[in-house]
Amino acid sequence: MRQLTDKTALVTGASTGIGLATAERFVAEGAHVYLTGRRKQELEAAARVLGDRATAIQNDVSDLDDLDKLFERIADDGKRLDVLFANAGGGEADQPLDSLTPEAFDRTFGINVRGTVFTVQKALPLLNSGGSIVLTGSSSARRGVVGFGVYSATKAALRQFSRVWAAELAPRGLRVNTVVPGPTDTPGLRGLAKNSGQEHALLDDMASSTPLGRTADPAEIANAVLFLASDQSSFITGSELFVDGGEVQVYP
Ligand SMILES: NC(=O)c1ccc[n+]([C@@H]2O[C@H](COP(=O)([O-])OP(=O)(O)OC[C@H]3O[C@@H](n4cnc5c(N)ncnc54)[C@H](OP(=O)(O)O)[C@@H]3O)[C@@H](O)[C@H]2O)c1
Numbered sequence: 191m192r193q194l195t196d197k198t199a200l201v202t203g204a205s206t207g208i209g210l211a212t213a214e215r216f217v218a219e220g221a222h223v224y225l226t227g228r229r230k231q232e233l234e235a236a237a238r239v240l241g242d243r244a245t246a247i248q249n250d251v252s253d254l255d256d257l258d259k260l261f262e263r264i265a266d267d268g269k270r271l272d273v274l275f276a277n278a279g280g281g282e283a284d285q286p287l288d289s290l291t292p293e294a295f296d297r298t299f300g301i302n303v304r305g306t307v308f309t310v311q312k313a314l315p316l317l318n319s320g321g322s323i324v325l326t327g328s329s330s331a332r333r334g335v336v337g338f339g340v341y342s343a344t345k346a347a348l349r350q351f352s353r354v355w356a357a358e359l360a361p362r363g364l365r366v367n368t369v370v371p372g373p374t375d376t377p378g379l380r381g382l383a384k385n386s387g388q389e390h391a392l393l394d395d396m397a398s399s400t401p402l403g404r405t406a407d408p409a410e411i412a413n414a415v416l417f418l419a420s421d422q423s424s425f426i427t428g429s430e431l432f433v434d435g436g437e438v439q440v441y442p
Pocket residue numbers: 202203204205206207208209226227228229230232249250251252277278279280281301305326327328329370371372373374375376377378379
């Protein structure tokens with residue numbers, strides 16, 4: 191039995207990486223998926239992979255007008271949402287406090303925090319009772335990784351929003367949970383490692399930060415998101431699900 195038959199899901203940041211792997215899994219489980227991202231070419235390539243049960247909408251979550259257009263389009267299609275995976279986000283390598291700029295701070299908070307907050311807010315009128323909201327956290331929010339202060343603070347902020355939203359939205363029949371990936375082999379992580387100028391060293395270092403001694407495949411994160419999105423997790427809200435190879439639990 192497929193787990194998302196006849197459900198409609200929105201996955202933000204689904205043109206590559208964790209979002210794309212999750213959109214693929216949702217489609218395989220019977221959902222219709224709306225997917226977003228800023229780059230047209232990557233988004234179209236993802237939509238081709240997903241086939242006719244996917245609708246790609248070019249969108250920037252840090253732009254509130256763009257977000258309004260996204261939800262207007264879904265409503266115009268006559269759809270409502272059962273699942274929202276608010277995943278769009280990312281970070282920049284090497285932002286230690288002494289060289290951090292206000293622009294870099296605003297960029298990362300603008301996408302990861304502001305973008306996620308208003309994605310969820312603007313999705314609310316379309317979300318069906320019984321629906322599931324999943325946010326993407328990060329294991330780095332539980333650790334003191336040098337140079338990742340802003341990024342990990344954005345993910346810590348999301349974790350706290352998810353607790354409060356779980357309480358605020360329970361009366362509407364909505365659950366809110368956070369999936370917490372450890373280092374995951376995505377174009378995003380590889381780009382970050384490349385920009386650091388120490389691509390292989392950084393990836394090796396991240397792999398060895400997990401007791402399992404490797405990075406995750408994005409499909410492994412998608413499995414956990416599917417669990418949180420589906421009725422299999424019907425009594426779970428406000429939780430964090432760590433998919434981090436044991437990084438946080440074993441080496442806190
Ligand atoms: N990979 C890891 O090790 C790891 C670990 C913990 C948490 N995470 C989190 O997992 C999520 C996905 O990251 P990933 O590793 O899969 O990276 P990725 O391969 O770079 O995917 C990020 C996706 O988000 C989209 N995106 C970025 N900014 C956006 C914006 N402002 N509006 C709309 N879409 C946007 C990207 O497309 P465009 O650039 O075209 O917009 C892309 O589709 C992020 O929230 C990240 O922080 C990743």
